[in-house]
Amino acid sequence: MSSSPLSIRGLTKGFEVGTVNEKIALDHLDLEVPAGQFVTVLGSNGSGKSTLFNLILGKLFPDAGQILLGGEDITRQKDYKRALNMSCLYQNPLRGTAPNMTLEENLALAYTRKASRSFFAVNRADSAYFRDLLAQLDMGLEDRMKTKMGLLSGGQRQAASLLMATVAQPSLLLLDEHTAALDPGAAEKVMEVTEQIVARDRITTLMITHDMDYALRVGERTIMLDAGHLVLDLTGEERRAMTSGALAELFYSKSQRRRAI
Ligand SMILES: Nc1ncnc2c1ncn2[C@@H]1O[C@H](COP(=O)(O)OP(=O)(O)OP(=O)(O)O)[C@@H](O)[C@H]1O
Ligand SMILES: [Mg+2]
Numbered sequence: 502m503s504s505s506p507l508s509i510r511g512l513t514k515g516f517e518v519g520t521v522n523e524k525i526a527l528d529h530l531d532l533e534v535p536a537g538q539f540v541t542v543l544g545s546n547g548s549g550k551s552t553l554f555n556l557i558l559g560k561l562f563p564d565a566g567q568i569l570l571g572g573e574d575i576t577r578q579k580d581y582k583r584a585l586n587m588s589c590l591y592q593n594p595l596r597g598t599a600p601n602m603t604l605e606e607n608l609a610l611a612y613t614r615k616a617s618r619s620f621f622a623v624n625r626a627d628s629a630y631f632r633d634l635l636a637q638l639d640m641g642l643e644d645r646m647k648t649k650m651g652l653l654s655g656g657q658r659q660a661a662s663l664l665m666a667t668v669a670q671p672s673l674l675l676l677d678e679h680t681a682a683l684d685p686g687a688a689e690k691v692m693e694v695t696e697q698i699v700a701r702d703r704i705t706t707l708m709i710t711h712d713m714d715y716a717l718r719v720g721e722r723t724i725m726l727d728a729g730h731l732v733l734d735l736t737g738e739e740r741r742a743m744t745s746g747a748l749a750e751l752f753y754s755k756s757q758r759r760r761a762i
Contacts, residue, residue, distance in 0.1 A: 504705045505571030505586070505672035507534040507557070512566035514552055514729075526552040528729035529566070536571075537703040539696075539720030541710055543748075545756045549729040550709045554675050557707075559583045571672060585614070587673040588666035592682045594658035597665070600651030604642065604661055605631055607650050611665035634664055638694050656687025660694050667698050674699065676708040680715075692719060713745035713752070723748075727755050 509532040515525045526549045534540055544550045555561040557568055559580035568576045575583055591597070598607050608631045609623040623631075628646070635643040638660055642653075650658060659679060666674060676695065680688035696719060699706050710716050716723050723740055725733035732755045735743060 504536040504703050506536045506569075507532070507673060507705055507707075508567070508569040509533075509553075509557075510567040510569070512553070512556060512568065513564050514549075514556060514561060515564055518564070526729050527556070527563070527566075530726075530729065530731060532724070532731060534705055534707070536705055538722060539699050539706045539708070540722045540724060541708050541716040541720045542724055542726065543710065543713075543716050543733075543752060544726035545752070548726040548756070550726055551677055552729075553726070554589060554677055554707070554709070557583075557673070557675060558587065558589055585669075586671055587675065588669075588671045589675040589677060590659075590662055590666050590679040592678045594655045594662060594682065595651065598650045598658065598662055601649055603647050604635075604650055604653065605646040607661065607665055608634075608668060612668045614669050631664075631668075634668065635661075637697070638664070640690065640694075654687070656683050656690055659683060659687070659691045663691065663694055663698060667702060667704065670702060671704060674704045674706040676706065678709050678711065681711065695719070713748045717743055717745055717748060725752065725755060 509530055512527050512530040513525070514527045515523060517523055530553065542550055552561065556563050559575070559578060562577065566576070567574060570586060599610065605623055605628060609627055612627060632643045632646065635646065640657060640660055642657060642661060645653065645657070650661065653661065680691050683691060692715060695708070706720065708720060717740065721736065723733070723735040724731060733751060
């Protein structure tokens, strides 16, 4: 389908380098993500997770290292060019949406982004397609297509944002704590929808979370960053055998170990 492998090689990014405030957010990070793999990303505050996303998205440029998507070196590519191939979703359900436009118009905008059409309009075929996609979420959103985005509940908005992020079939989906601002019920529903869409379109996905249960339950691989290093990489049987309690213990021991150095 639309997926591509992601290769991160020796990726390094420092802030305020050479000053007393110097912070190395990513330190020679290597990560290979095969096409279609769904990876959950753990790490304490300030461990470099969002910096990694910002480098992948082209909002920041690295001091050293390479980023390849589908074999293409995109390390220095402009962010608007990469945006054709990747989508990112954040904690705030309104970020990246137009709150005064309807749900349908928001979806049409996201859809148009990649369709290389020079004008914006919702035609009947698109409308039927969006209705079908919304109905698949089973949240009653197909009856809210004419509702302004800003009037939907947080969970509804985030589910709709997820559709917006994936309707143009990106090669890569980045989720930065996208359920963290939702109540547990809404978070669970948005997580279900996430799994459903990623599985359906087989999108290569990285999902940052602070929730140990989601980190193990969702996707097929769990990685952990600490002080810009990869300190844990779990797949297969090792991951299946891991409990959220044991993972939490590992989390604290890994981050404490680095702090003690
Ligand atoms: N623009 C910036 N200027 C200076 N320092 C920065 C900047 N962005 C990030 N940092 C620093 O880089 C480190 C990594 O930050 P990052 O935002 O990647 O962490 P994170 O893992 O996403 O944390 P959180 O879980 O809190 O979101 C932190 O020490 C942070 O203070
Ligand atoms: Mg962050």
